[in-house]
Amino acid sequence: GTDKSRRQLKRLPASPRGLPVIGHLHLIGDLPHVSLRDLAAKHDHTNGLMLVRLGTVPNLIVSTPHAAQAVLRTHDHIFASRPPSTIVDDLQYGPSSNFGAAPYGEHWRQVRKLVTTHLLTTKKVNSYHLARQEEVCLVMAKLRNAAAVGMEVDISEMVNTFTNDVVCRAVSGKFFRVEGRNKLFRELIEVNSVLSAGFCLENYFPGRLAMLLGMFTRFMRNKAAVAHKRWDELLENIICDHERRRFKHSAESAEQEQSADFIDVMLSVQEGYGITRDNIKAILMDIFDAGTNTSALVLEFAMVELMCNPNLRTKLQDEVRKKTPKGQELVNEENLASMSYLRAVVKETLRLHPPAPLLLPHQSMADCEIDGYTIPSGTRVIINSWAINRDPESWEKADEFIPERFTDGGSAAAIDFKGNNFQFIPFGAGRRMCPGLNFGLASVEIMLANLMYCFDWNLPTGVDKQDIDMTEVFGLTVHRKEKLVLVPKLHDTVPSGHVI
Numbered sequence: 156g157t158d159k160s161r162r163q164l165k166r167l168p169a170s171p172r173g174l175p176v177i178g179h180l181h182l183i184g185d186l187p188h189v190s191l192r193d194l195a196a197k198h199d200h201t202n203g204l205m206l207v208r209l210g211t212v213p214n215l216i217v218s219t220p221h222a223a224q225a226v227l228r229t230h231d232h233i234f235a236s237r238p239p240s241t242i243v244d245d246l247q248y249g250p251s252s253n254f255g256a257a258p259y260g261e262h263w264r265q266v267r268k269l270v271t272t273h274l275l276t277t278k279k280v281n282s283y284h285l286a287r288q289e290e291v292c293l294v295m296a297k298l299r300n301a302a303a304v305g306m307e308v309d310i311s312e313m314v315n316t317f318t319n320d321v322v323c324r325a326v327s328g329k330f331f332r333v334e335g336r337n338k339l340f341r342e343l344i345e346v347n348s349v350l351s352a353g354f355c356l357e358n359y360f361p362g363r364l365a366m367l368l369g370m371f372t373r374f375m376r377n378k379a380a381v382a383h384k385r386w387d388e389l390l391e392n393i394i395c396d397h398e399r400r401r402f403k404h405s406a407e408s409a410e411q412e413q414s415a416d417f418i419d420v421m422l423s424v425q426e427g428y429g430i431t432r433d434n435i436k437a438i439l440m441d442i443f444d445a446g447t448n449t450s451a452l453v454l455e456f457a458m459v460e461l462m463c464n465p466n467l468r469t470k471l472q473d474e475v476r477k478k479t480p481k482g483q484e485l486v487n488e489e490n491l492a493s494m495s496y497l498r499a500v501v502k503e504t505l506r507l508h509p510p511a512p513l514l515l516p517h518q519s520m521a522d523c524e525i526d527g528y529t530i531p532s533g534t535r536v537i538i539n540s541w542a543i544n545r546d547p548e549s550w551e552k553a554d555e556f557i558p559e560r561f562t563d564g565g566s567a568a569a570i571d572f573k574g575n576n577f578q579f580i581p582f583g584a585g586r587r588m589c590p591g592l593n594f595g596l597a598s599v600e601i602m603l604a605n606l607m608y609c610f611d612w613n614l615p616t617g618v619d620k621q622d623i624d625m626t627e628v629f630g631l632t633v634h635r636k637e638k639l640v641l642v643p644k645l646h647d648t649v650p651s652g653h654v655i
């Protein structure tokens with residue numbers, strides 16, 4: 156009836172058959188990226204666009220490289236906003252202070268410019284190489300102790316602590332361990348990731364739970380408010396410390412620039428960008444949230460794949476051990492330049508296991524026509540990066556872990572994740588693309604290289620590689636349900652020492 160005539164008038168993208176009120180919710184399972192891929196495969200083969208109603212809210216689902224290019228490049232200026240979220244607003248500092256969740260506009264533009272020109276530049280990321288090296292060194296020392304007594308190590312927790320500490324250090328300088336602050340951050344990031352799973356529900360399933368008397372929403376908003384207070388207190392303390400120090404050292408500011416941490420930098424450019432203290436706190440929260448779990452997940456999934464594929468693990472270890480000068484205790488960042496297989500392994504991990512399989516939700520700001528279909532203004536957009544990275548039209552043996560495809564002469568040797576090849580978008584593309592790509596990769600590469608260099612790896616006795624459970628749990632990021640537990644064995648070309 157009317158639905159059909161409206162469709163003809165506007166030619167909306169294809170839609171599976173839905174139900175009243177709940178729309179297509181019943182078609183989405185526990186792993187939305189998988190359900191949405193399967194739905195798209197059934198209902199739309201041609202242009203990768205599909206409209207799915209989650210509760211009452213229409214969502215444009217983008218499932219092919221072609222469609223992703225239309226949304227993230229051709230019409231990027233229309234799709235660069237984010238849907239509003241009460242949970243995020245409660246957790247952070249309101250819509251006018253947010254960054255990653257901010258709607259497209261002047262505030263977001265200013266903050267994005269600040270972050271990309273002062274905090275996450277290649278130069279700045281490089282300037283933290285000694286900090287990363289020290290953090291790697293601490294982890295390797297702990298692993299050596301474990302190896303000495305044949306102890307099992309929780310790899311998931313280890314890599315999470317590492318990426319968290321690297322971020323903490325970049326944000327707040329050398330003394331981030333004072334008063335257990337790094338642990339507190341880790342705890343709060345965990346709280347946020349639980350909350351953002353709620354944010355997902357709110358976004359992808361408005362209706363399913365929220366409508367149950369609004370109980371769920373109220374519960375989540377309470378939790379968000381409590382978490383907000385704890386974050387705010389911690390961030391306020393740290394910023395105050397920095398202000399005191401800044402005041403003391405204001406004379407030598409020029410030479411300090413080199414070693415300045417993110418808070419120092421933001422305090423020094425704050426006025427020029429017209430940003431408030433709340434804005435600074437919101438940026439910090441985003442950096443912690445976006446920067447820690449994502450990088451840790453890449454490390455964990457890389458280790459999982461390498462444990463499942465011992466031949467590839469040996470190949471990577473050969474490269475890392477060959478390309479690191481003899482007698483060196485650890486791999487350093489200079490050594491990484493020639494390790495092309497290492498980079499291929501990281502790429503292949505990001506392809507099969509993008510930490511944020513549906514990126515972050517986008518929202519359109521005007522009517523837009525793509526391939527003759529009209530996308531109405533205000534439509535939420537879910538980009539299924541997970542499905543795109545496994546698109547069988549773009550990838551040979553799309554579901555298999557084959558790093559060789561990215562090496563010289565491989566079928567995907569020319570394909571990169573920097574937002575120009577739309578079949579591979581683990582960081583997104585366009586205006587909203589991840590600004591922390593360099594920062595994240597730097598932590599991932601140096602840690603993975605050292606894990607491969609210093610140790611041989613075994614599964615705990617009685618565990619077989621077929622037993623590694625790949626069951627995933629969905630949230631803003633997707634992680635494995637089970638922890639990865641491994642037993643390190645010291646590799647004998649490495650000089651011992653440094654046992655603490």
Ligand code: HEM
Nearest residue numbers: 255445446449450511514515581582583587589591594595
């Ligand atoms: C390997 C690790 C990482 C992956 C896979 C990743 C992935 C992503 C993705 C998919 C998005 C959303 C893009 C979109 O909406 O289209 C994003 C946004 C973002 N990421 Fe990352 N990220 C990583 C590491 C980092 C790090 C280390 C930082 C900061 C230090 C960071 C900061 C951000 C911020 C602030 C945004 C929001 C940008 C905006 O809305 O303008 N990310 N990231």
